[in-house]
Amino acid sequence: MKKEILGILLGSSALCSQAAHAQATQIETDGEIVVTAQRREQALSDVPVSANVTMGSELARGSIKNMEDLSYRIPNFRIAQNPSSDTMAIRGVTSGANTGFEQSVATFVDGIYHARSKSSRLMLYDIERVEVLRGPQTTFFGNNAIAGAISVTTRKPGKEFEANAQAYYAPGPGEYTLDAGITLPATDDLSFRLAGRWSGMKGYIKNNYLGSKGPNLDDKYGRASVSWSPSDTVKITSRLDVGKMRDNENFNVELLGCPPNAIFGAPRGACASYLAAKGPAADSKLNGESDAQLGFFNMNFVENATTAEIDLGGPSLIFTSGYYHHKYDQITDLVPVAATASAVGTRFVLPVRYLERYTQISQEVRLQSATGEKLEYMVGAYYANANYSVDNYLGAYFVRLGAATGGALPATAPVVFFSRSKEKAETKSVFAAATLRLGDSLRINSGLRYSMIDKDVRRSTQAGSASAAIEGGLPGPGNFTPTTTAGQAAIIGALGFTPGDFARPARSDKKLMPTIGAQYDVGRDAMTYATYTKGFKAGGYTVGTVSSDFRPENVDAFEVGVKSAWFDKRLTVNVALFLSKYKDLQETVTLPGAGVGTGIPFVSNAAKSRSKGVELESTLRVTSGLRLIGNFAYLNARYSSYTNGVCTIQQVAQRPAPCIQDMSGKRRTFSPKYSGSFTADFTQPLSDTLIMRLQGTAFMSSSYFMQATADPLTSQKAFEKYDARVSIGSSDGRWDVAVIGKNLTNTRTAGYRFTVSTAPGATLAYPEQTRTIGLQLSTRF
Numbered sequence: 001m002k003k004e005i006l007g008i009l010l011g012s013s014a015l016c017s018q019a020a021h022a023q024a025t026q027i028e029t030d031g032e033i034v035v036t037a038q039r040r041e042q043a044l045s046d047v048p049v050s051a052n053v054t055m056g057s058e059l060a061r062g063s064i065k066n067m068e069d070l071s072y073r074i075p076n077f078r079i080a081q082n083p084s085s086d087t088m089a090i091r092g093v094t095s096g097a098n099t100g101f102e103q104s105v106a107t108f109v110d111g112i113y114h115a116r117s118k119s120s121r122l123m124l125y126d127i128e129r130v131e132v133l134r135g136p137q138t139t140f141f142g143n144n145a146i147a148g149a150i151s152v153t154t155r156k157p158g159k160e161f162e163a164n165a166q167a168y169y170a171p172g173p174g175e176y177t178l179d180a181g182i183t184l185p186a187t188d189d190l191s192f193r194l195a196g197r198w199s200g201m202k203g204y205i206k207n208n209y210l211g212s213k214g215p216n217l218d219d220k221y222g223r224a225s226v227s228w229s230p231s232d233t234v235k236i237t238s239r240l241d242v243g244k245m246r247d248n249e250n251f252n253v254e255l256l257g258c259p260p261n262a263i264f265g266a267p268r269g270a271c272a273s274y275l276a277a278k279g280p281a282a283d284s285k286l287n288g289e290s291d292a293q294l295g296f297f298n299m300n301f302v303e304n305a306t307t308a309e310i311d312l313g314g315p316s317l318i319f320t321s322g323y324y325h326h327k328y329d330q331i332t333d334l335v336p337v338a339a340t341a342s343a344v345g346t347r348f349v350l351p352v353r354y355l356e357r358y359t360q361i362s363q364e365v366r367l368q369s370a371t372g373e374k375l376e377y378m379v380g381a382y383y384a385n386a387n388y389s390v391d392n393y394l395g396a397y398f399v400r401l402g403a404a405t406g407g408a409l410p411a412t413a414p415v416v417f418f419s420r421s422k423e424k425a426e427t428k429s430v431f432a433a434a435t436l437r438l439g440d441s442l443r444i445n446s447g448l449r450y451s452m453i454d455k456d457v458r459r460s461t462q463a464g465s466a467s468a469a470i471e472g473g474l475p476g477p478g479n480f481t482p483t484t485t486a487g488q489a490a491i492i493g494a495l496g497f498t499p500g501d502f503a504r505p506a507r508s509d510k511k512l513m514p515t516i517g518a519q520y521d522v523g524r525d526a527m528t529y530a531t532y533t534k535g536f537k538a539g540g541y542t543v544g545t546v547s548s549d550f551r552p553e554n555v556d557a558f559e560v561g562v563k564s565a566w567f568d569k570r571l572t573v574n575v576a577l578f579l580s581k582y583k584d585l586q587e588t589v590t591l592p593g594a595g596v597g598t599g600i601p602f603v604s605n606a607a608k609s610r611s612k613g614v615e616l617e618s619t620l621r622v623t624s625g626l627r628l629i630g631n632f633a634y635l636n637a638r639y640s641s642y643t644n645g646v647c648t649i650q651q652v653a654q655r656p657a658p659c660i661q662d663m664s665g666k667r668r669t670f671s672p673k674y675s676g677s678f679t680a681d682f683t684q685p686l687s688d689t690l691i692m693r694l695q696g697t698a699f700m701s702s703s704y705f706m707q708a709t710a711d712p713l714t715s716q717k718a719f720e721k722y723d724a725r726v727s728i729g730s731s732d733g734r735w736d737v738a739v740i741g742k743n744l745t746n747t748r749t750a751g752y753r754f755t756v757s758t759a760p761g762a763t764l765a766y767p768e769q770t771r772t773i774g775l776q777l778s779t780r781f
Helices: 001-013 018-030 058-061 067-071 117-121 269-281 401-407 485-495 650-656
Strands: 052-055 077-080 088-091 105-110 112-114 129-134 148-154 162-170 173-184 190-201 205-207 212-214 218-231 236-246 254-256 295-310 317-335 351-368 375-396 414-437 442-465 506-523 524-539 553-566 571-581 586-592 598-604 608-621 626-641 674-685 690-701 719-730 736-740 749-757 763-767 771-781
Touching: 052 058, 058 129, 067 105, 067 117, 088 105, 088 117, 112 317, 112 719, 117 295, 117 317, 148 212, 205 295, 254 269, 414 553, 442 524, 553 736
Parallel strands: 105 148
Antiparallel strands: 052 129, 077 088, 105 112, 129 148, 162 173, 162 771, 173 190, 190 218, 205 212, 218 236, 236 295, 254 763, 295 317, 317 351, 351 375, 375 414, 414 442, 442 506, 506 524, 524 553, 553 571, 571 608, 586 598, 608 626, 626 674, 674 690, 690 719, 719 736, 736 771, 749 763
């Protein structure tokens, strides 16, 4: 594979297209960035929202492939992969880990809503820009944007022929990316664009048990776009995206805290088995070495987005139609120890398998005035219909549960709990927004959205066994046999899980969400604003081992800010101060299970929290070739009232069951007190035809918790990371050769951490990528 990739590297490549290059050049020279944060094109400096914008050219230059990579560049924004539901947090507000959640951070691609967290793993390729909008964005982006919104705009076909290609290879982890795109104008009014990406890696985590490295990734994506203007007043754009991810060893977690601290007593459960199997080779450090079982994540998706814009002679009528479908199959073993830890002779110890299908169709229509009028307005309606199903298999192989079935199963049978949840959701909303200009400097902004969300869900459960001879005991549709009714009741009771359907299998949530604000031009290049927003996220249902439901979540959010430019726009400074008060938080918690000690994750409404802080973004153009960018944030996100929180690991070990703690005043998950990034970008002509570019980026974060228990054992310590890029290319941007270094100081961090069932004091950590140095070749024509 390395020889193949190197051959491709030497024969092709790319940074960005001519259009993206021109756009990036414009941004770097005059400081104006165009965004659609309020669903119309506006200058970022005129939008009363705390927003961070990354252009597609910057994504390509830095080899930033997905949202997780991007989140390290933006303070108060974090995305991390999790076995059940990926974490997406803005200002310390996130939905937690359960597949039943819609995300508090709403993701939109060309205006199409992505409701499921796994869609955040989809690659960022052939992108015009990514806007990260902090704080509730309910008027323009809907009820689920209660923490913020991510708005991705893909590249559209232009009116001129252009082609681009890019290749990247990092020999250390065997990481590669191949991008290509071509625009094909058919007529002056009709143009097509084709783009694709093939990416993957061999891995950066050594798996001592499997004798290999992971994650082992193989992902392919393709996109076909069309732009058609059948008349001077009508423009239609449409795209079709398809992709598949074939990722193995994607759960190479490390076991930490084993042997545990003396306060937890002697090693037990998975920790004891690990120590017995490894002997002197056992380690408890975050060092990029794992003993996890083989896991995988296989996902297919298809998406269509079509927008028709009709010019009515001033106002515009815009239709946005969307279709999204994905299915994935994922297996993870929650006990990352050698196979000898299984009590029933299987390769796996505590395997969890998810098979998910999700389909959504949506339609939005809006009528909006032209930008810049004395009264700007927008009115519209939105409808979405979604069908979601997940099959969840949990293999409890760490204990001989078959003995509890009264002879229905042999004592050494690999016992499996199976649950199936099917949900139908319908969202209907109407919205309106207006900006009234009172003179040359003052503008009054208002917005209103009314949403109705209906959900109907069905849940069924079974218990039985798998065959240890099939794929090492991997549970799933082809390896699960239900046992007798009495045997099922005994297994479910021993595990402490909930059988059967939800007590309230249908719910309907309604909410009116107003926004009001004002902005005032202090001078030609300075604007100040103040905004109040009411946010709302509908209730829902826990997916997995229990049949609990949860109520809606609400927020009252206040923000004041200043956006300014100085010294003929050589220096820009944007500051935002915010306060958000959340009520009936939807929080994922894990309680110790009955009897055998398995953890029971479920979603509950966790009283109240408060998120407040300051965000500062500045850019200084020192010379025509030197640009300095600084982004910094202070965040105080805490529970203001949460008296029945889940205990820390130590509290569970020292207090009688059931153990609860008062979380009031404690910090929320993924909410570092301080975070920031600093970038220096230097461009120097070497000759009339050659140009050199140097770029360095530093990112820092103070410590933060990764579980909603304020447990020091599941926290990430403060860290700093440094990236750099050195390139030489043609002055016209037609080719570029670069060396890219990421995490140059080899700082070891974890994407998430959580406790280990049956092993008090031990935790699991998923190590993030360490130092990587790669070669990037680019071309366009």
